[in-house]
Amino acid sequence: MNKQEYLNVVRKQIHFFLDRDSIEEELSSHLSESIADLMDEGLPKDEAEQLAVKQMGDPIEVGKQLNQEHHPVLGYLWLASNVVLALLAVPTIVTLISFAYGAYNMLTPAVMGNAVEIVSVNYERITPTHRIQIDNVCVNEEGRYYLTYRAWTNWEYSRAGWSTDSIRVINDDGTYLGGSSYSSSSFLGKYGYTSFEMPSDGIINVIFRDGEIVELELEGFK
């Protein structure tokens, strides 16, 4: 049996395929050193190779021993964990991008994209589910009024993630003065607006999802 035949038999005993090359390389190096030593002692190359291989021992036994030392089960578990990590990389990257976009929105006062007039309100109220920041009154080209807000999610209260209207503007009789919508929603919370009709006195009643009604006096709209 020559060196390469010996190495091939040993390789077949290694169950974790990713270890085969490194084990063969290590064993090959060791055999080469033995062959060189034997040739230095005066043996011809062929005899030196055969003797070195013989001194190494039964290739099946050596292979089995090396296989045990390298823990094939551990090798496959490590490989599987790398595959799972690779699979998780895509949703993780998408989530991080979404988080960054959501953070950008949530850290910037909410405004309507087509607003021709923006007046700051800067009102904050904490409800059990959200910390709500009413940012601005925006007026669009058609003269419609929108109250823009950010609603930061309180994860400790509920992480069920249901989207409901955070605020609406109501009339004295409790009816809504306009619709509501979200322009963005993320882990951090929601970034939205609610339309309303501006009363002549500039005072509006805002109802929060927990039922609390707050009167807001909008400076500049009296």
Place this chain on the structure above:
Amino acid sequence: MKRERKLFRNIIIISALLYVFYYFGGYYISKEQCIKETMRSLYVKEDNVIMEIQNDNAIRTLVVDDNVSSLSVIGTKKVGPFYHTASCSTGMKMKDDENFSIYSSYDSANGLTSFVYRNNKGVAYIELTLDNGTTTVLDDWHEDFAGAIVDTDDIYGIYRAYDENDVLIEEKE
């Protein structure tokens, strides 16, 4: 780094990532906790719960709004080994001029959730026969409401109301 350490590091990272997705994705191990937090996020008070029905995969809770003029059905669905908030139906108007009223909703995970309300106290039970032949009897009354979750994609059928002598009172599609 030794392979054991690499494996340990990978397991830690995978566990952390899965926990983040589980937590912020709104997933729950317990369907009871899932329905509880869903109700909290919708500001549904315990007092407003009329009845709850459940099977292995879901809980569907019928709640009445504070002004008692509309009903909502909220619930859970099973996603793999976890539970998540299922689609909910809100704003269903109460009717009081019929022998019985139907409040049904459908989601792809759970199938058909059907609640009925009997205005006529003579209605003893209501039999729901879907177009696919499935028959479900609704007779477990809670404040004159009864309900069932039917695992089906076929949501069309006939509701037949019977009195205690099995005499048909009314049927509706």
